[in-house]
Amino acid sequence: MLEEILQIYPQLRLQKNEGSYYRLGDDFNNGVMSCGFMRKEKGIDSEKNLQLQFYSCFLLLSGEGVYRDKQGNEYRLQPGSLVQRFPYEVHTTEVESEDWLEFFVNFGKSSFDYLQGMNMLPTKTPVRTCIITQDVIQYLIFELENLKKARVEELPIFLLELQKMVIQLHNNSITNTQCKQDAAILKAKNVLASDLEKDIPLESLAQDIGMSYENFRKVFRETQGVSPMQYRTSQRIHQAELMILSGVSIKETAILVGYADSYGFSRQFKKTTGISPAAYRSVKTSM
Known part of the structure; x- marks a missing residue:
């Protein structure tokens, strides 16, 4: 599959380091937000016993290596490896090939803490395997190009986009290892989690x-525990x-996530979370 993608996007074979880097506020570790492509050289760009104070992850598109977590557990890295570097946790990434190319995403510790608290990030294991498809590559390129053009006042929205990514x-x-059926359900989940404003x-x-x-x-219900529409x-x-x-705003949020009016959105929000959107904002911002 990766070779097919490289045929479609030949520029990835020669992709140089290209990213977009911003910061919200004065606290770098909570305000950092960046993403992009990065090449690394064998040995030279290995990171041993590194400790970041913000959240970082990368999807390995090409190359091989090893990742070691804070307990010393070792994970082999290959194209499709999705690697998380958690804030304040010591880790090592060894680059073992000359054709290393990754797509990285970084955002602040406070954003990571929120996503983790909402169980929106799987943190039990730092390395998983992502299914690299043409749609995935298009999505990464699209988001990078948009972030590169972002205005300062748009950065809060793009921070959401990085988290969504x-x-x-x-x-x-x-x-x-997954079977054909598992792959189909994963593809369905990806579609159901995208373009939320559409039917x-x-x-x-x-x-x-x-x-x-x-x-x-x-x-879908048997494997995910909920129906496709509930998901x-x-x-x-x-x-x-x-x-x-x-x-x-609550009105704009309703439209952006696919609800025709604020009333229907607020009713569903309260049904799902147990609290109205306005009350949710008040409670969370006062904590």
Whole structure:
């Protein structure tokens, strides 16, 4: 699959270091936000016993290496490895090949703490395997280009986009060998977590992933514990929480996550979280 992607995006073979770097506020470790492509040289760019004070993750697109966590557990890295570096945790990344190319995403510790507190990031293991597809590469390139053009007043929204990017990559990842059915469900989850302002016909989605509509609904519920639409609703509400805490108005948030009016959005938000959007903002900002 990676070779096919490189044929479609030949510029990735020669991709140089290219990223976008910003900071919100005066506290770097809480305000850092960046993403981009990075090449590393064998041996020279290995990072031993490194300790970051912010959250960082990368998706390895090319190359091989080793990652060691704070307990000394060793993980082999190869194309598709999705690696998390948690704040204040010592770790080592060894670059073992000359063709190393990664796409990295960094954001502040406070953002990481929030996502972890909401169980929106899987932190039990620092390394997972992401399914690299053409859509994934398009998504990374698109978000990088948008962030490079961001105005200062737009940075809070782009901070949300970086968090969403990490969540999307994890939604597209696995921790063990998967069968064809698992891959189909992962693809469906990725679609259901995207373009939240749009309506997605489940019949068309089932057809796109090669499953019958009834079987898709049955397998999704059995493997995920919720129906496809319940999963999409949860993704909408998670995104809404981030927007509300970033200062986006409740009315605008409702539109951006796919609700026709604030009333319907507020009713669903309260049904999901147990609290209204206005009360949620008040409680969280006063903590």
